[in-house]
Amino acid sequence: MRIHRRLPRTLLPVLAVAVLLAGCGDSRHWSLKNIEGVMPPLRFRLTDDSGRPATAGDYRGKVVLLYFGYTHCPDVCPTTLAKLAGSLGALGDRADGVRVLFVSVDPKRDSATVLHRYVGAFGPQFTGLRGGQDALRTLTRRYRVSYGYGKPAADGSYEVSHSSAIFIFDRRGRIRLLAQQDDDARAISHDLRQLLAEPEARS
Amino acid sequence: MPGLADLVAPYEFSPTVAVVCAGATALFVRGWLRLRRRGSAPAAWRVLCFITGVALIYAVLQTWLDYLSQHMFWIHRAQHLVLHHLGPLLVLLALPGPVLRAGLPVRLRRPLAVLPLPRGPMRAICRSLQHPILASVLFAGLVWYWLLPSVHFDAMLSIRQYKAMNWSMAVDGLLFWWLIVEPRRDAPGTPGYGTRVLMLWFVMLPQIAIGAWLSLTPHAIYSVYNVCGRAWPIGPLTDQQIGGLITWIPASMMSMLGALVVLRRWRAEADPQTAATRPSRGDGRAPAMHPLSGTDKG
Numbered sequence: 029m030r031i032h033r034r035l036p037r038t039l040l041p042v043l044a045v046a047v048l049l050a051g052c053g054d055s056r057h058w059s060l061k062n063i064e065g066v067m068p069p070l071r072f073r074l075t076d077d078s079g080r081p082a083t084a085g086d087y088r089g090k091v092v093l094l095y096f097g098y099t100h101c102p103d104v105c106p107t108t109l110a111k112l113a114g115s116l117g118a119l120g121d122r123a124d125g126v127r128v129l130f131v132s133v134d135p136k137r138d139s140a141t142v143l144h145r146y147v148g149a150f151g152p153q154f155t156g157l158r159g160g161q162d163a164l165r166t167l168t169r170r171y172r173v174s175y176g177y178g179k180p181a182a183d184g185s186y187e188v189s190h191s192s193a194i195f196i197f198d199r200r201g202r203i204r205l206l207a208q209q210d211d212d213a214r215a216i217s218h219d220l221r222q223l224l225a226e227p228e229a230r231s
Numbered sequence: 232m233p234g235l236a237d238l239v240a241p242y243e244f245s246p247t248v249a250v251v252c253a254g255a256t257a258l259f260v261r262g263w264l265r266l267r268r269r270g271s272a273p274a275a276w277r278v279l280c281f282i283t284g285v286a287l288i289y290a291v292l293q294t295w296l297d298y299l300s301q302h303m304f305w306i307h308r309a310q311h312l313v314l315h316h317l318g319p320l321l322v323l324l325a326l327p328g329p330v331l332r333a334g335l336p337v338r339l340r341r342p343l344a345v346l347p348l349p350r351g352p353m354r355a356i357c358r359s360l361q362h363p364i365l366a367s368v369l370f371a372g373l374v375w376y377w378l379l380p381s382v383h384f385d386a387m388l389s390i391r392q393y394k395a396m397n398w399s400m401a402v403d404g405l406l407f408w409w410l411i412v413e414p415r416r417d418a419p420g421t422p423g424y425g426t427r428v429l430m431l432w433f434v435m436l437p438q439i440a441i442g443a444w445l446s447l448t449p450h451a452i453y454s455v456y457n458v459c460g461r462a463w464p465i466g467p468l469t470d471q472q473i474g475g476l477i478t479w480i481p482a483s484m485m486s487m488l489g490a491l492v493v494l495r496r497w498r499a500e501a502d503p504q505t506a507a508t509r510p511s512r513g514d515g516r517a518p519a520m521h522p523l524s525g526t527d528k529g
Contacts, residue, residue, distance in 0.1 A: 066389040174302035176463035191460035208458055
């Protein structure tokens, strides 16, 4: 009986703290779409553009932008990567805390050399990643994206459909934001700055 | 390109889907065999209906088709046509209730029999969702809700919401078509056949409107398929137009088909001759447990 009556009073401060926490949970404004918790944390097993094996662990401590494309891509990939280069440029020195991972969904044509030359043109924070179809499928399934190949033309060239999403992970590898095609460089650098300002938790 | 194994094997394995589909099929076949030994099994075409319905639902939820539905709008619409219309209709055309019950192991039958009693909470929830107006609004409303651009976007990104979407379609499909095709003399409390035809007409209109909107809008509504990538290169507008047509025409055809089933039941039950030739309950030879033979055989 006594416990029963006291319960609400003991609960009051807990409730107050909860309300307070909920209130100031995230007062930051994100320009990009917030997809925190919607997708699993960054994980992959691929090869980087210098031929070395690469995993998500190698990028812990960096804010990671994950993008799928291919080097023969006529317009979308180069403009997207150029936009990302622009948003990184706006960050100045802090751009070193960011890595852009360009995953090729056309490993047949995108050798490590081709990839290396391609991503190098956009900046030092850009890394090309490639892998076999199995590794690619595991990764694309994880982030619910797709890719597919069109019928080859007479000269052997073919179209590749791929995701236009840029998935942004914080320094602990958790999914945070989704940048879409019509988000401009300013919106992206605004949100990157906020992610970089977050304290990196010790694991 | 997918091999044969990819076509049958799950794209993303869900134990729930596997257990539900395999369990339902096993129970049904077991029950049917048992009833056949007693001479009161429903016609073979009903078994075919049930198994086809379950197989279709399994296919669109678990195989390569599931992958394609996540990455092509029109295939997603076709997937929902199966989940919300065709699959449940086929399953319920088999009038599976008594067969499934007969398939239960005897030891389980008694405790489980308590559940579907008229006063059981499950039954009450199901039946209240089957109020004619509520059921129709729910049926059309779900189609509308999951097609809201922002809702659709999130459902295609988050696996949890995606599953919630598909399950809600399948469960609502089963509830709705159960109400439409269940013979009235088995369930006296259910709406009359005229009401059922009206319901089918009522759910058809919004689906036509949504389908027309999808196929006639001159710009791409669902950016999520660009964001996540399409299964193969195809223009966003073409994808959307085909998807719209699937929502528009076959979905309305399902209403027409449903109305035909209802009219057939109506006539059979109203026709005194059919009613007279049907064995009455105290007839001895016909066990009271089978409301399956009769009305619309062949």
